[in-house]
Amino acid sequence: MFEPMDYDYGKRTYLLPEGCKDLAEVIQPKTAVTERGFEIMAQLAVQKISEIQILADRSTLQIVTRRCGSRTIEIPGAYPLAGARATYFNGRLQILVPKAGYNTASTPN
Secondary structure, three states: OOOOOOOOHHHOOOOOOOOOOOHHHOOOOEEEEOOOEEEEEEEOOOOOHHHEEEEEEOOEEEEEEOOOEEEEEEOOOOOOHHHOEEEEEOOEEEEEEEOOOOOHHHOOO
8 A cells, every 4th residue: 555665865955963863853942931930842752761961051951862962052041050850751851940939849740
């Protein structure tokens, strides 16, 4: 019924980071400012949490995977990185950087 596709990846008009086989594997985080704080969401093509690193430096967060490189996100000044919390489940990474003085323990997810 269906014939196998033989796609020539060399004919792409864009470059992927080394190790990525498809554009869907590239880290493309979405950010939002909510009442809780600065939120970052990203779908990641990784199988294990051990394949993800999150690095914080001053006002930037860097999401790194072994497979498809990294993405750096600038965090606005009203959101101190010291209170940042990350969760990962089923390919979805969520990072919350709460507003200064916001208590994340008293708010349900």
